[in-house]
Amino acid sequence: MRSILHIDMNAFFVSVELLDRPDLVGLPVVVGASSDRGVVAAASYEARQYGVRSAMSGAEAKRRCPELIALSPNHRKYGEMSARVRNIFERHTDLVEPLALDEAFLDVTEPARDLHCAAELARMIRQQIFDELGLGSSVGVATNKFIAKLASVDAKPIPTTSGVQPGPGVVVVDAGSEFEYVQRLEVGRLWGVGPKSREKLRRVGIRTVPDVTSMPREVLRSQLGDALTGQLIELANGRDDRPVVPDREAKSIGHEETFGSDITDTESLHRELIRMIDIVAGRVRSGIGGARTWSIKIRLHDFSTISRSRTWDTPMSSVSEVADALDDLLIEAVAARPVRLLGVSASSFGSPVEQLDLFSSAGAERGLRDTAVDAVRERFGGDAIRLAGTLESRSDEIPPRRR
DNA sequence: TCACCAGTGGAGGGTTCG
């Protein structure tokens, strides 16, 4: 029997900001949404009393709470604080799996023999986070990841119209009561069921978790496919044997941007492509070195999305070689239509095979050049060198659409 | 020549989550 904790920081981005702004404690504060086009990244519980939620547009949030205070985000600060929180986790176990900056699973089966020891440990960790960092958190304690994650929601503070109730902080779901615990839920709360799957399930009369457990497997499979069906049945029964995996390796690295206004000319498109490959290639080189598969993602004016990819036999990280191949795919796929978004991503990582490059002098030169570019940027900053293809017409650059 | 099997991997489209 495992002991799993799901720890979730309360209103993380806002709470971190308030450490530097104690004058704002107790007020409706959000991070993000500083312009009307932006969205709320995090909301204080006081703001939530007004119905302000994360992912809400800034305009909507201001409408619900006119005296709302909007702070601009500072991701570096959140990353640093997240590392300090993680540090506290790692005093208690090596089995820490971060889900996001503000969330992690801990497998504490080793230090805590049963769930009640685990709950004691959870209270200690919460206390340490509060004492050392001044931040609030909520913990779910259970025998598996899914139930622990659900329980941490129940551990949260409760915003009501008459004030913020503290919330229990730690919630334990006892071994053996997992099934009962999930039966009360709506089907959309199951991990992997988003708006699309929910609608499919609704069409065959499934709205709640008990509906899932009473439905023949074949009906589910016809709607959702094999993988999701298997997972759904497990979760609906309160079972989840996924392990806590620390140090998950990234399987892809990408970058995408929505343009301030749609791009219509091939020249600008080409320039943006090079710029994005350059960004991704830099991250790829600083990681494992190269990637065999490079993909582009295109969103057209009408929101339709196209992806194209090319896979090489050996890992690639040379901007110009990748660009040569992707540019053809891009021009062909776009077919002169207006482009709203462009993205580049790399996957199938491996270290580039040096010997192969050395036999082609052109390849070797390119490899050396990219490495030299990285070295200069390391010393003088990211803007010290920009690829020639991205230099033209900085003046007519369109402002970013977001924020 | 056709059909089949199982496994693998690429391509392209899509969903979900934070």
Next chain:
DNA sequence: ATCACGAACCCTCCACTG
């Protein structure tokens, strides 16, 4: 027309291999 971004994962089709 739900907002943008980054990442993981899934499905289907298809080609190739033995």
